[in-house]
Amino acid sequence: xxxxxxxxxxKPVSAYFDEYNQRxxxxxxxxxxxxxxxxxxxxxxxxxxxxxxxxx
Amino acid sequence: MFNMEIEVKSQxxxxxxxxxxxxxxxxxxxxxxxxxxxxxxxxxxxxxxxRNDSSMFNxxxxxxxxxxxxxxxxxxxxxxxLADECDCNDFCPKCxxxxxxxxxxxxxxxxxDLISSDSxxxxxxxxxxxxxxxxxxxxxxEAVAKLGLGKDHAKWMPTTVxxxxxxxxxxxxxxxxxxxDCADACPRGILKGDRRSKKIKILDIEDCSMCKSxxxxxxxxxxxxxxxxxxxxxxIETDGSMTPKEVLxxxxxxxxxxxxxxxxxxxxxxx
Numbered sequence: 001x002x003x004x005x006x007x008x009x010x011k012p013v014s015a016y017f018d019e020y021n022q023r024x025x026x027x028x029x030x031x032x033x034x035x036x037x038x039x040x041x042x043x044x045x046x047x048x049x050x051x052x053x054x055x056x
Numbered sequence: 057m058f059n060m061e062i063e064v065k066s067q068x069x070x071x072x073x074x075x076x077x078x079x080x081x082x083x084x085x086x087x088x089x090x091x092x093x094x095x096x097x098x099x100x101x102x103x104x105x106x107r108n109d110s111s112m113f114n115x116x117x118x119x120x121x122x123x124x125x126x127x128x129x130x131x132x133x134x135x136x137x138l139a140d141e142c143d144c145n146d147f148c149p150k151c152x153x154x155x156x157x158x159x160x161x162x163x164x165x166x167x168x169d170l171i172s173s174d175s176x177x178x179x180x181x182x183x184x185x186x187x188x189x190x191x192x193x194x195x196x197x198e199a200v201a202k203l204g205l206g207k208d209h210a211k212w213m214p215t216t217v218x219x220x221x222x223x224x225x226x227x228x229x230x231x232x233x234x235x236x237d238c239a240d241a242c243p244r245g246i247l248k249g250d251r252r253s254k255k256i257k258i259l260d261i262e263d264c265s266m267c268k269s270x271x272x273x274x275x276x277x278x279x280x281x282x283x284x285x286x287x288x289x290x291x292i293e294t295d296g297s298m299t300p301k302e303v304l305x306x307x308x309x310x311x312x313x314x315x316x317x318x319x320x321x322x323x324x325x326x327x
Contacts (some may be wrong), residue, residue: 001112004123004184005295010216012125012295015167015181041217055111055188 002051008043020048065262065289072300074290075223075262084220084288091218091307092206094314096138097297098128098177099211100155101202102147109161109193117187117197121157122211124167125180125295126201130302132176139202147200153177157197161189170199177201180296214298223287224264228256232276241273262289 004014016037023033030049039045065073076084103118110117135150142151154173159165168182189195206213226247239247239256246264248257256279270279292300 001120001185001187004120006216010210010213010295011293012123012181012184014184016183017185018183 001055002053003047006041006044006047009041011039011041011044013039013044013047017048017051067301069299070296071291071293072304074292076220076288076290077223078286079288080286084290086311087304087307088218088220088290090311091292091303092213092215094205094207094310095214095298095303095306096128096133096136096203096205097212097214098126098133098136098153098201098203099209100124100126100199101139101152101204102200104198105196106198107194107196110187110189110195112187120186121155121170121197121199122209124170124184124186125297126153127177127180128203128214128297129299130306133203136203139204147202151202153201155197155199155201157186157195157199159189159195161193162191163189165189165195214294214303215292215300216295217291217293218303220288220290221266222283222285223289224261224266225282225284226258226261226264226270227280227282229276229278229280232278235274235276235278238270238274238279241269243267243269247279 002014002017004012006013016039020033020037024030034045034048039048060079061077063075063077065075067073100118100121103114103121105114105117108114108117137151139147139151142148144151156171156173157165157169158171159169165186165188166182167179167184167186169186170179172178187195204212206215234254234256236249236251236256239249244263244265246259246261247270248259250257264281266281266283268281271277271281292303294300294303298306
């Protein structure tokens with residue numbers, strides 16, 4: 001499961017995780033989604049980009 | 057310091073950027089620390105796990121619940137007592153808000169499934185995934201959210217980013233030949249070389265991170281990046297539980313209260 005908050009800065013990134021995945025599936029570019037959702041710092045961006053869901 | 061000027065650069069629901077002029081580092085830093093450490097906020101503190109069939113450990117689940125941001129704007133929190141200052145034994149309506157979480161699998165449990173005993177105090181986001189349940193698995197939890205301070209645990213910190221930087225200042229050495237390469241080196245695209253007017257334009261100096269990439273790219277020391285000693289760009293970003301304005305107001309109140317204690321003490325009024 002994705003951590004609730006960004007490990008470095010504490011922004012609640014998990015709240016956007018489902019939306020991010022959905023939009024990624026719909027063919028949007030990762031960069032555009034992150035920019036649109038307001039993730040400016042690379043600490044929060046890596047939380048979403050690099051997360052691998054192992055619990056299916 | 058007394059001629060301090062403050063200007064709001066940008067403001068929205070969870071971010072506030074201020075430009076503070078003619079202040080001093082210790083003062084700005086005191087406000088920063090106060091905002092992070094002394095502003096009370098509500099977060100889940102005690103978790104009673106009655107049944108947890110999921111493959112997530114109880115401790116991990118409790119930690120996730122704790123980190124879930126809860127709405128705790130000043131008008132909702134007003135009148136509530138800090139957990140360790142309340143005179144009750146365990147918790148009472150004055151210092152705690154009860155939550156319950158009941159779910160049966162197969163299901164992905166979200167923060168919206170947390171049912172609060174107080175309609176005003178609820179998770180900020182409904183879409184935070186907490187745990188997954190398989191067929192036949194059951195989850196039964198009672199939790200108590202309490203008021204706390206950031207100095208005790210990060211879950212009680214209302215701010216995520218709360219930081220200041222000194223106002224950047226870019227100067228050019230007019231005695232040497234203009235160096236357009238330094239403009240291209242800027243990772244944030246603040247500098248723009250204009251060959252027609254033979255100048256380098258600064259687009260948005262407040263966005264400068266003072267990384268000095270441009271200084272390193274310039275061979276003849278054409279450009280120099282410094283900062284203004286007493287001007288600051290102060291940024292407060294919250295996790296959504298309070299607005300940054302409230303955080304700043306409360307932080308200043310707390311700082312003022314502490315200073316008052318000092319004044320009282322030095323006047324011999326109180327022990």
